[in-house]
Amino acid sequence: MTVAHAVQNGSVCAPREVLPIERRVAADLPYQEFFRQYVTANRPVIIEGAVPQWRALRTWNPEFFKSHFGSKQVAVTYGVSQRLGDVIDAVIGSTVERPGPYLHRVIIHQDMPELLPDLTPENVYGFPGRYASPLMPHRFRRPDGYLKLLIGGAGGKFPLMHFDSDNANAAITEIFGDKEFVLFSPHDTGFVYPSSEGSNASLVDNLEQPDWERFPLLRQATEYRGIIHPGETIFVPAGWWHSARVVSTSISVCLNMLHAPNWHGFINECCRAQGVHWATRNAKRLYLEATGAIMNAAENLQIRYPGAGFVTALAKCSPARPGL
Numbered sequence: 509m510t511v512a513h514a515v516q517n518g519s520v521c522a523p524r525e526v527l528p529i530e531r532r533v534a535a536d537l538p539y540q541e542f543f544r545q546y547v548t549a550n551r552p553v554i555i556e557g558a559v560p561q562w563r564a565l566r567t568w569n570p571e572f573f574k575s576h577f578g579s580k581q582v583a584v585t586y587g588v589s590q591r592l593g594d595v596i597d598a599v600i601g602s603t604v605e606r607p608g609p610y611l612h613r614v615i616i617h618q619d620m621p622e623l624l625p626d627l628t629p630e631n632v633y634g635f636p637g638r639y640a641s642p643l644m645p646h647r648f649r650r651p652d653g654y655l656k657l658l659i660g661g662a663g664g665k666f667p668l669m670h671f672d673s674d675n676a677n678a679a680i681t682e683i684f685g686d687k688e689f690v691l692f693s694p695h696d697t698g699f700v701y702p703s704s705e706g707s708n709a710s711l712v713d714n715l716e717q718p719d720w721e722r723f724p725l726l727r728q729a730t731e732y733r734g735i736i737h738p739g740e741t742i743f744v745p746a747g748w749w750h751s752a753r754v755v756s757t758s759i760s761v762c763l764n765m766l767h768a769p770n771w772h773g774f775i776n777e778c779c780r781a782q783g784v785h786w787a788t789r790n791a792k793r794l795y796l797e798a799t800g801a802i803m804n805a806a807e808n809l810q811i812r813y814p815g816a817g818f819v820t821a822l823a824k825c826s827p828a829r830p831g832l
């Protein structure tokens with residue numbers, strides 16, 4: 509454990525607790541073990557060697573994107589769209605003092621499907637799960653899990669600390685360069701200043717040098733930190749506050765996942781909408797609970813009979829690979 513001392517008005521204040529994010533090696537972490545120890549327990553982990561076969565690990569770098577997609581117009585951040593070649597130039601020139609753009613709005617299946625073959629076979633620890641199930645109600649179905657491309661240079665960062673909507677889990681896999689994550693448990697929500705009651709966005713905008721006068725309670729939160737390197741996947745569980753900061757020019761992909769353990773929270777979020785008649789809300793809840801029960805059954809069958817094609821197609825709860 510390390511302890512960070514905050515400096516306020518020139519004097520050192522009470523320390524805050526900083527813990528490393530747990531690390532595991534993929535070769536020693538079969539999927540069912542991952543599911544039990546991290547997905548079900550809602551615990552973050554960094555997995556080394558998660559995607560050894562991905563071609564992206566050998567071919568993706570800033571020059572690759574500049575030469576193959578340089579003239580493509582892409583959504584970079586909220587309300588900003590630019591040629592990817594210009595984004596890459598600015599990313600290469602990015603410094604901690606003058607950070608360049610952080611690309612986080614490209615949905616790969618929709619905007620750059622040419623990249624998909626570089627991301628196969630599917631990440632054992634990072635796949636859409638129930639988002640892709642044919643049992644998922646059409647309105648919530650996202651077979652791509654919102655798979656996104658993230659590119660930034662030194663000093664670049666995801667625009668805000670947040671937890672993911674839909675009560676989703678997230679998996680971010682580093683392809684090139686290094687990126688640091690800072691995480692806070694859902695139990696520390698009271699210390700991380702959500703922008704309004706129930707919001708998933710935090711007002712804390714600088715975790716390297718927090719404004720202690722504005723955010724004094726932050727010192728009571730336990731901070732988890734870890735750097736991901738090429739080939740590593742970080743699992744960010746549902747409800748965990750997170751922010752990401754580029755250490756060295758970084759390219760990664762990120763997606764959202766729904767599994768049995770975060771399904772109930774997903775239902776709660778879906779049924780939270782204001783201004784909807786209680787009867788409609790209850791009908792929706794009942795429908796999603798029934799769907800969840802059928803998915804549970806299909807997933808249990810998949811674990812029992814991993815080779816059965818029709819069960820695998822229905823369940824999508826885990827990658828259907830022998831030995832997992």
Ligand SMILES: O=C(O)CCC(=O)C(=O)O
Binds near residue numbers: 656658665750762
């Ligand atoms: O920049 C990152 O790696 C974090 C991405 C993220 O948190 C998100 O897309 O919700």
